[in-house]
Amino acid sequence: MLRIVTVLMAAAFGGLLAYFFDPDGGRGRRAKARDRLEAYFRRNADAMERRGRYAASRAEGLGHQIENAIAPEYEPEPNDATLTQRVESQILRGRDVPKGAININAEEGVVVLRGELDRPEQIRELEDAAAHVKGVRAVRNLLHLRNTPAPNIRTP
Numbered sequence: 001m002l003r004i005v006t007v008l009m010a011a012a013f014g015g016l017l018a019y020f021f022d023p024d025g026g027r028g029r030r031a032k033a034r035d036r037l038e039a040y041f042r043r044n045a046d047a048m049e050r051r052g053r054y055a056a057s058r059a060e061g062l063g064h065q066i067e068n069a070i071a072p073e074y075e076p077e078p079n080d081a082t083l084t085q086r087v088e089s090q091i092l093r094g095r096d097v098p099k100g101a102i103n104i105n106a107e108e109g110v111v112v113l114r115g116e117l118d119r120p121e122q123i124r125e126l127e128d129a130a131a132h133v134k135g136v137r138a139v140r141n142l143l144h145l146r147n148t149p150a151p152n153i154r155t156p
Contacts, residue, residue, distance in 0.1 A: 077135055080108065080109075083106040083135050083136065084104055084106045084111070086135065087104050087130050090129055090132075091104070091129040096122075097126070098115075098118075101115045101116055102115035102126070103115055104130075109137035109138070110136075110138045110140055111133075111136050111138070111140070112140045113126060113127065113140070113142060114142045115142075115143055116143070116144060116146045117145060117146070118145070123141065123144075127139055127141045127143070
């Protein structure tokens with residue numbers, strides 16, 4: 001059995017030698033085989049490099065997630081101008097909100113809403129939306145319905 005395997009291996013090796021060292025087409029076959037081997041190793045090297053970069057970026061991302069879970073970054077309280085802009089962008093987002101009829105400003109983290117609206121539910125919705133903006137300590141609501149006095153004006 002061992003002799004048969006040895007003879008078959010020797011025949012296969014001889015066939016390869018004859019194939020690659022044939023005087024007529026051996027040179028081209030050797031060049032083609034070399035090019036294919038180089039391309040194979042290039043493709044696999046690129047794939048391995050991509051996998052390595054992917055694994056490194058995943059590990060870096062996991063490190064950031066763990067770091068943020070353990071010690072989240074401190075975010076300072078926004079100043080009044082920033083807070084006003086945040087509230088404006090949040091509560092004036094809807095289509096049915098009359099943007100020109102509402103005045104918003106902030107004083108030491110307290111948001112003040114002024115203006116006239118058409119429906120009482122709009123007033124409640126805007127006050128609630130302003131209270132949920134990050135950094136707002138309190139909301140002072142001076143919004144009122146049309147043809148009614150403002151809440152901060154006293155009538156005699």
